[in-house]
Amino acid sequence: MSAPLIRLETRAISLPETNTDTDIIFPARFLLKIDRDGMDECLFRDRRVGPEGEALDHPFDDPALRDAQVLVAGPGFGCGSSREQAVWALVDWGIRVVIAPDFGDIFAGNAAKNGLLCVRLPADTCRTLAARADAGARFGVDLPARVLTVDGARVAGLDLSDAAVQAFGEGWDEIDVILNREIDEIRRFEDDHRARQPWLFA
Incomplete structure (x- = not known):
């Protein structure tokens, strides 16, 4: 069971690169970790920590974005292996919504079962939203109304069934x-x- 997702308003993190696979999101050497607590420490680990243990410049370590709950990603986000830990790590860090042109099929299935909402939007829209995220815009998600907003203006509808809205709203x-x-x-x-x-x- 995850925390309910009904409405949120938040900063967003932009990671626009193409084909961010599950090994980038959650490196394979951490796969023996099955306790969901502390998964956030493994999230994008090789992009956040260098070979000598030095901190790298990565958006997930920007203090101004620590409370962000939306990620705007590039095409093919979550492609690669089927590891569910990739979803667990994102949710453990605090991400509840990922916006991208498309997703790895298994990743998207795992996301829906673990309280992470995947929103597919056209590539040009995602590029615009990534720029808005970098500029500090506030992203709003309203599941009962099925709408995505940025700085209060409607950007897109959310194609969600009543069953999906209920499951996210209840945290099921x-x-x-x-x-x-x-x-x-x-x-x-x-x-x-x-x-x-x-x-x-x-």
Whole structure:
């Protein structure tokens, strides 16, 4: 279960390069780390920390952007391997929305299950939004209204189903969705199972 995502207004971080893959987002040597707490320390690690341990100049270490919850990325964001830790690390750092022209398919699937909203917009729009982010604009996301704004002006609608809006608003992961939407069917199955094979429950 993640924190609910209903509305937010925030600065945004711009990372416009193409094909930022999951190994860049979450380097492979950290894959044995499965505790979601502290995942943010691994996020873009090789872009943030040099070979001698020196701090590199990276937007995720800019104090002015520490509370940013939106990332504006380039095409192919999250391509590469299927590691779910890439999503966990972004969410642990505080990112709740990623805007890009397109995403790695598995990354986008993992994102939806972990409270990270992926917004696909045309490449020219993303370039404009990246420039606005660098200039300090405030990005707004309103899921019930299904709208993205920048400095209060509408930029785009959000193509989200009622089910998706509810899941983000409740902070439901995939298991929460099943338990909250399918619980009656689960109980009927369990009751039928007990009736057909009672010796399994003796």
